[in-house]
Amino acid sequence: MELANRVKTITPSSTLAITAKANELKKQGYDIIGLGAGEPDFNTPVQIRDAAVEAMQAGHTKYTPTGGISELITAVQNKFQQDHQLSYNKNEIIVTLGAKHALYSVFQVLLNEGDEVIIPAPYWVSYPEQVKLAQGVPVILDTAEENEFKLQPEDLEKAISSKTKALIINSPSNPTGMMYTEEELRKLGEVCLKYGIVIISDEIYEKLIYSDQPHVSIASLSPELKKQTVIINGVSKTYAMTGWRIGYAAGDEKIIKAMKNVASHSTSNPVSIAQYASVAALSLDENEVTKMKDIFAERLELFYRLIGEIPGIHCVKPKGAFYLFPNVSEAVEKNGFDSVDAWVTAILEEEKVALVPGSGFGAPDYVRVSYALSIEDIKEAAKRIKRFVENH
Structure with missing residues (x-):
């Protein structure tokens, strides 16, 4: 069966792909730290959840x-x-x-x-x-x-x-x-x-x-x-x-x-x-949003510092969202890999840290890392990436 031409050139989402691969490894029992998530790691605020329940009860x-x-x-x-x-x-x-x-x-x-x-x-x-x-x-x-x-x-x-x-x-x-x-x-x-x-x-x-x-x-x-x-x-x-x-x-x-x-x-x-x-x-209430934003701000400061301590990686400090977008080309070259994509795959396999290669974002020398995860996971992820870079 022949598919429509318009879908033949579509590239699957690299963010969803890396998340799916990380989740599959988790199911196999590996201790995976996923840095690919494009979503907050908090639950929806209770007031919003309550409104959904009320809407259901009211027949909406x-x-x-x-x-x-x-x-x-x-x-x-x-x-x-x-x-x-x-x-x-x-x-x-x-x-x-x-x-x-x-x-x-x-x-x-x-x-x-x-x-x-x-x-x-x-x-x-x-x-x-x-x-x-x-x-x-x-x-x-x-x-x-x-x-x-x-x-x-x-x-x-x-x-x-x-x-x-x-x-x-x-x-x-x-x-x-x-x-x-x-x-x-x-x-x-x-x-x-x-x-x-x-x-x-x-x-x-x-x-x-x-x-x-x-x-x-x-x-x-x-x-x-x-x-x-x-x-x-x-x-x-x-x-x-x-x-x-x-x-x-x-x-x-x-x-x-x-x-x-x-x-x-x-x-x-x-x-x-x-x-x-x-x-x-x-x-x-805006204070509810501020609470989440303050947590993200703390994580940003920590992860930005830790990423900057890894040899061959440098990063412009972001002002919003919840991602870092470091340039890893020097580390990739020194580690002996042909591409960032291959380097990212090796890190996932060896250190069980899931990064998203920048090729999917039109920037093949970079990776996207999300800091929508706990302080403990951020520290551990940075430690594993640094160990990988230094060992190779």
Whole structure:
């Protein structure tokens, strides 16, 4: 049986692949420390779980409107107003099955065959694949470590062609943890407005920031940029709700309406119970989020220091999310390996530590390590990696 051409070039998610391999080794009895997780290691806060139970008891177990329940859309409206002074009407917001589904839907409604989407590298692994699934062409722009992996406006302008349809901005970034300043976003926005390019702003990590630099949404910088931007967000990372699968998008009413039409023939609606839980999440006291953020900040400081003590590895300190993205090329070469991928595989086999190779993020000299795990595991993981590097 012949498969459709559009799926033949899709690359499996490297983050999910390494996690699956680590889990399989765990089942075999090995003491595996997984650094690949893209999710908080905390349980969902009790207030949110209680809201889900109440929703079930109240009978909220039926179909909902395709674009989300009114209560959740109102909560999203309030969130945008409070956090970014952005005003969206209800027809400019859609609730989706996670932020990943929101991104997938955006590409489905925006792209025709051959349309180009500019993606700065390092990038989240699913961006290029989702563009390809929509028959678009991912245009990968490498960024420099000395610029904190941030796209420069002059490089953006050079990459624009007559087929360019959109630019993806992810701040704070997965995998680098880097953030754009207001001035940097303004300059990128000017280029996008000049050429009529849609900005897809992935802001899923906006609450997980460990520096004094504030998160800025590019849509908040001017009415023109707001109209040109689709914001992607969700409850997964901030509220430890990855499995609940609730995301949302806000943007031009024409785009959002098209996304709802696609959903009506594919997913019907987001899970009803999870939507009611998400209303509680967006109403949660900010102190609850701060508690989790403080724990992540402590882990970041520790892991950043320990990674820096390993020979042949160096790392730009991230400002947000919960990943480090160290350059390991020197260690890989000194250890006698042909690639980071081979080096990562050897570490998993010999030291039982699961890292994610940077090749899946468009940065083959790097690895992504998550610090969404305990202090004890962070110390042990760093010890094992250092031992591996020194022994080879």
